[in-house]
Amino acid sequence: MELVLIKLGGSLITDKNKPYTPRITSLQQLASEISLLRNQNPQLKLIIGNGAGSFGHQSAKKYNTVDGFITDAEKLGFCLVHQDALNLNILVAKIFWQANLPVIGLPPVAMAVTHNKKILKIDFSSIENSLSVNLIPLVFGDVVFDRVIGGTILSTDTFLAELAKHFYSQGKYKIRLISAGNYPGVLDRNGQVFSTITKNNYSLVKTALGPSDAVDVTGGMAKKVEEFWTVSSLGIDCWIINGNIPGNLTKAVLGKSPAGTLIKATAN
């Protein structure tokens, strides 16, 4: 059985320059593409994760939630960051229902616990149960409780990467991880897309990307590539693709060379 994990990037589904502004047309296009895919491939299992884009990063920066909380204001901030992220998740869910996709929003705050920002435990039961009855879990970057610093933020990328590893370890599925964004793929210093990232050019790619993006509280492209590289090293194909080209996500889901970057850590 095939299980495809799809990240809908925050930059793709929101206007990152305008706080709390979704890109509705983009979401509708993605929903109708996924709906068609599902109708034509009834056996296909999907997990979707949406980035927070301009819904989550403002409040997350304001309260510096990624670094935990001590004061009452920071605690309330933690709750508000969750709400901001949840609001976008709900909006995505509504658009997907209109396309007849039975998505169920499942917030990581209720499933994952960290220890000084490292994942300690994730309860995957609700995700597993969704898949077993052919519902589509819709996760998102969320606040989570942390045993040391009270709370932190777990990005959609990190959560999806953990899901990919978990389901890989079960051995039941052929897995593919796809991140669709408002970009052509992973870019070199001249703005050219790396078509593949393998052992041969991985250090070159890391140099091109530099350190994690400070504007994005959850790390940006450099961290995404690192996390996907780890997933890919298990033998799982990971794609970072252009989500703006109609049909490109479909190609990626079906394994048909989409426009973007393929990460294949097991290849030279």
Added chain:
Amino acid sequence: MELVLIKLGGSLITDKNKPYTPRITSLQQLASEISLLRNQNPQLKLIIGNGAGSFGHQSAKKYNTVDGFITDAEKLGFCLVHQDALNLNILVAKIFWQANLPVIGLPPVAMAVTHNKKILKIDFSSIENSLSVNLIPLVFGDVVFDRVIGGTILSTDTFLAELAKHFYSQGKYKIRLISAGNYPGVLDRNGQVFSTITKNNYSLVKTALGPSDAVDVTGGMAKKVEEFWTVSSLGIDCWIINGNIPGNLTKAVLGKSPAGTLIKATAN
């Protein structure tokens, strides 16, 4: 340490006769009461659960979600019932934040799994972690996945009763369970309040209440009394109180004879 679990009844916080209509003033009154209580008793641990009232029961009946799902329409219905319940939970959270209460919405769908409507497993980690950092978990009656019938509905009462039993078993807390509703308490056939329910009058009470209320998909007063009776048999005081009287919830939380019914299964 004291842990008080508070149910805010659907009839108290919504207008049961008007679909999707919250009782805002009532919610604000409850929020300001709980906020004051918390300021004056900083050691007090709280878990709050809100009923679905006129937000959840319409769609739940339409799709008969309590009995599971088979068709695509029923699956989408399961998702919509969750959304309806979530919408009210979010509204409650917003009003509570305005009263400086750091509540975090935690949906049972991500924590609990049932087997033919019986609870199979609940992951309590996020609730425990909320309490340990002095945040207030705000749960609600929600859809949950079911290993036999796909999905079902877990009422706020049932979920809170399970939480009470779980935290009781840890032996860390003195626990009290309070249900605040739009009623004076548990009524006999003449509309008089049972001030206490003990071993002596339990069968009389059950006769007075009759079978579970068919209008309420999650069972109504008869089921509430049954579930609280089980919790009470552990030695936990359970109250079913009038939530409309200002100050009454405060009395119940502080153990000071509120207007309503005390369930005490260990007493004659």
